[in-house]
Structure formats: structure tokens, C-alpha cells
Amino acid sequence: MAIVETRHLTKVFKQGELGAVNDVSLTTHEGEFLVFLGPSGSGKTTLLRMIAGLETPTSGEILIGGSVVNRLSPRERRIAMVFQSYALYPHLTVYKNIAFPLKAQGVPKDQHRKKVEWAAGLLGIGRLLERKPRELSGGERQRVALARAIVREPAVFLLDEPLSNLDAKLRASAREELERFHGSVGTTTIYVTHDQVEAMAMGDRIVVMNFGEVRQIGTPAEVYDEPADTFVATFLGSPPMNLVERDEVIVGFRPEHFFPVSVLAGRAAIPEPMRAADREGPYVPVGLRVGHEEYLGAERIVYGSIEGGPFHGKTVVSRLASTLTLPFDAGGVHAFAVSERHLKFYDRSSGKRTTPRSVAWR
Amino acid sequence: MLIASFKQNIDLYTVENNPFKFNLPPTLEHIRFLFTQTRFVRWLGNTALVGAIVVVITLLLAVPAAYALTRLTGRWGQRLGIAIFLTYLIPPTLLFIPLSRVVALLGLQDSIYSLVLVYPSMTIPFSIWLLMGFFKSIPRELEDAAMVDGLTRFGAFLKMVVPISVSGILTVVIFSFTLVTQEFVYALTFISPEANQMVGVGVPIFLVRGDVYYWGALMAACLIASLPIGIVYNLFLDRFISGFTVGSVK
Known part of the structure; x- marks a missing residue:
């Protein structure tokens, strides 16, 4: 050896x-x-x-x-x-x-x-x-x-x-x-x-x-x-990490960390592990205009774009367990959220990971 | 050819006779004539000797050359291979005059070794081109694997490439040998003594005297000369067409 x-x-x-x-x-x-x-x-x-x-x-x-x-x-x-x-x-x-x-x-x-x-x-x-x-x-x-x-x-x-x-x-x-x-x-x-x-x-x-x-x-x-740069962030994971940019910074979050607000409030049936992992806030509320949805058996992939705020129009993806049966109508705007501790920050010019900073979402 | 070799001359020359059967009893007269009145055996021997030497020379030069051209020189190898192949396309009827100077300069005129010298110039280019096709079909990973497994590059070449492309090498052997037996222009121009003739030249020269054709003996000579090649062809036919590397890689 x-x-x-x-x-x-x-x-x-x-x-x-x-x-x-x-x-x-x-x-x-x-x-x-x-x-x-x-x-x-x-x-x-x-x-x-x-x-x-x-x-x-x-x-x-x-x-x-x-x-x-x-x-x-x-x-x-x-x-x-x-x-x-x-x-x-x-x-x-x-x-x-x-x-x-x-x-x-x-x-x-x-x-x-x-x-x-x-x-x-x-x-x-x-x-x-x-x-x-x-x-x-x-x-x-x-x-x-x-x-x-x-x-x-x-x-x-x-x-x-x-x-x-x-x-x-x-x-x-x-x-x-x-x-x-x-x-x-x-x-x-x-x-x-x-x-x-x-x-x-x-x-x-x-x-x-x-x-x-x-x-x-x-x-x-x-x-x-903890992907070190935007390449690793998008190469690993399917669908890849959502990356939305503004000014000098790119904000990234995994599709599985991006879900409807109703899940947080406990109003819809959600699997226990997900709720436990994401119980802690604070959360960033994000409006999602739903484009289309793929049903993959074990999970649902929801494609859409951010509605309102500085990131308006950016394409993002949400990955939900299919045990969550909440319906999304295509074209409609839904209240989504992502936990702040799951946000990754990347420098826009180098693509490398940078220190977390506060970003105005509204 | 078979029937004509054993027909009596009268049978052969009577126009009304059915050419496909013996109208008179068959005879060994032509064979006897061939072996006693001409130096047919000697010619066969010359041809076999020249053929063998040419085959060896061709293999020794063409196999490594083709391997090097396919593997080591990248994109230029392919072009060089085509360039070499193009030289094969120059007809002997153009080349025999300059080549006869070369042969004379080396003092090889009237010797069968003049042919040993000249024939590889035709067999090698074609063989290189043919073998390049075979070697290209051998995946490089096989050699890589053999080298990782403990062989040198040369070892990998000998133990992997050569055994796998054995059908290509056999094709080269048969091609070269056939070419030697049937080539005419060089054999005619470079060699005059009866004892040193190749079978392909000796037979027409000495069995066609003026306008007298010794048809029976001619046919017998052709039959005997072509038998070995025919047999070899049939023996290795399956080798030629077998997909030998199927299954090694996907």
C-alpha cells in the first residue's frame, strides 16, 4: 500500500x-x-x-x-x-x-x-x-x-x-x-x-x-x-445549486433548501427530517413565479423565477419531496423561503467563495 | 486448366471436340515434358526462395513501420502512411528502367537477388498501408494495459499487437508472396539466364516458342504453380474474415 x-x-x-x-x-x-x-x-x-x-x-x-x-x-x-x-x-x-x-x-x-x-x-x-x-x-x-x-x-x-x-x-x-x-x-x-x-x-x-x-x-x-467556487456548486447536485447575482456578489442556495413558506408554518404535510433541519431561522422570504414542474416520483422539481426585489426575474429551482402534495399553478406567484444559513456567497469576478454578507432581498 | 493439363495434343487441337471432357484418354505427357524438358522445378524453387525472402523483408520493415506510423507520430503518421501508399501506385513499367540501372550498379543483374531487392519496394508500401488499418483498429488501451501489467512498449507490441493482428500479417504474407509469383516486368527485364528465371517468366518464355504454344504444358505449369497459394488461401480464409478483436473492448 x-x-x-x-x-x-x-x-x-x-x-x-x-x-x-x-x-x-x-x-x-x-x-x-x-x-x-x-x-x-x-x-x-x-x-x-x-x-x-x-x-x-x-x-x-x-x-x-x-x-x-x-x-x-x-x-x-x-x-x-x-x-x-x-x-x-x-x-x-x-x-x-x-x-x-x-x-x-x-x-x-x-x-x-x-x-x-x-x-x-x-x-x-x-x-x-x-x-x-x-x-x-x-x-x-x-x-x-x-x-x-x-x-x-x-x-x-x-x-x-x-x-x-x-x-x-x-x-x-x-x-x-x-x-x-x-x-x-x-x-x-x-x-x-x-x-x-x-x-x-x-x-x-x-x-x-x-x-x-x-x-x-x-x-x-x-x-x-461547502462548494469552494461556483463551478463546484453547479457541477455537484442535480438540479445544481441556484445562483443569483447582484452587484459584486453571487448568492447560492441548494434547491432542496428552497421551499414554500407554508412548509415552515407547518400547514402542509412535510417529511420530518426536512422540518427538523430547517426549523431554525431566520428565513429569507422569496416570491416564486412558478414556470413548470417535474414530477420524478420521489421528488418534485419546481422551476420558476424570482418575483420582486433586486433578484427579480432570476431563474431558480426548488426541489421538494413528493410527499408534499401542495399544488402549484403555473404562472402563479407563491411565497417561498430559504434559510439564511444555507446561503453561500461567491465573488462575482473570480467565482470563489467569499464571506457571508447581508443582501437585501426586497 | 485441369483438363487441358492432361489432354493429349490431338484432343486439345481438334476444334469439334467438347473442351470440357476427355475425348481421348488422358495423358501425363505434358507434366513429364514440363519436368524433364524445361527447368520448371528450378523456377519453382527460385520463386519460392525469392518469395520467402521478400516476405521476411516485408514483415521486418512493414510491421514496425506501420505500428510507428499509427501510434507514435500522431496526425502526421496518417498522412505519411498515405504518402507511402502513393508510391505503390507508380507502375513497374515506369520504374524498371531506373531500377535496372540500380540493379546493374550493384552487380545483381541476372541474379534472383535483384528481385529480392526490387520487390519489397512494391510489397512494403502496400503492406504498411494495410497493416496501419489493422493496428488502428486495435484500441490503444490494450497496449496501455499491457504496459501497466508489466511489459515494455516493445513487449506490448510483440505480445499484444502482433498476435491480435495476426490476420493482417497473414494477409501481408500472402499478398507479398502472390505478388512475387505473378510479377512479370521486373522478372523479365532483370534476369535472362534460364536457370535463374522465376516461374511467372520462365513458363511463358520457354513454353511459347515463336508462335507455337505448348498449351498442355503451360496449363500444367500454371496449375502446379497456383496450387500452393490456393491451398494457403483456403486454409486461412476464416482468419481473414474473423472479427478477431470483438469483445476485447466495448
């Missing part, structure tokens, strides 16, 4: 252009599940590939287990990587696929079978060993790729969007399996994804990236509840 560290790591693909990865410095914890989260083109995969040794950094250092590995080839870094496409070797059976790293690294042949069976057993693919990759389903392929990664007991796991090729249902179960797997192996893992749900569910910490830069590093709760 080992700690991965990057120091001022930069990768520029084309001279004179903005780097795919810009001055990234981060350190994993021992045995941590660290997630790189960002939209496509944010540099997360490039960063991972540099850690793997598949891309050469333009500048900066990579350390694995305390020593600089910049000059080491991938095979010397004691890492294992699972690729987005799984990259199973098509001409080899599952057994040979899993045994491949052992063979390539010169592990004595008599140990192969034992190790392969251990890895296959851990992932429940013992009965597939004689098949070829093309005869496997997506989930089975993913497990073979994982088995191939663990078989030589690497210091670090690198996973590059391993779930993105699975259908939604399989993805949920594979996610759970990966979590359990990490729990039992306990190896430091770096996981790249663009899916915030995966990141929130699996990550011990999340590294949110955009345009090759780290925007925030923190636990799922930290990045969700």
Missing part, C-alpha cells in the same frame, strides 16, 4: 496552449478511495494517466510510496489500472488474462494458478476462467479487469471510469461491489469519473477538477455542502 502524491504536476499537449493538467498538487491518504470528478475534458484522465506513467508530465513530480517515479515506466510503478473499456486481451482466455501481469512480471509459474484462483474467487468469476473475453457480459468483463488488476497485489489502484460502459441497473450493483471490494482489499485507490453520484457514493474524498485545475478537494459532504 502506498500514498500517491503529485507536486505542481502540469501536462501541456500543445505548445502555447492551456495545459490539460495545470499545476496539480495533491496527496492521497493511506488506503483511501480518492475520486477525480470533473466534466469531460477537465484533465482528470490525463492526470490519472500521468500517475500511471502512460503520459509524460511536462513539469512537476509524481511520488508513489514516497519516492519520485517520474522516470519509471508504468510496469515499474507497482500500480494496477482498470480502463474504461476494460482492455481485456481478446486473444487470451480469462485465466490467461488474469495471469498476464504475473507472467509479464516474471512471477514463477507454479504460483500462477493459486493467485489467479484467489483473484477470481474474490470477484466470483471462477467459472469463467476458460472463456474468451468476447463471450462475457459487460459486468463479467469488468470483474475480469478487476481480477487482473488485483492479482499481483499492487500498491495503488487506478480506475478510469470503469462503470461507464454498464447499463444503469448494473452500474448500481457494480458500484456497490467496487465499494465492498475496496473495503476488503484496502489498497489506495484513485477513481476517475464524470458521474457525481458515483463520486459521492464511493469516494472517501473527491477531487473536483475543471480545465485541468483542481477546484476543490474534500469529503463528499464538504464539496456538496
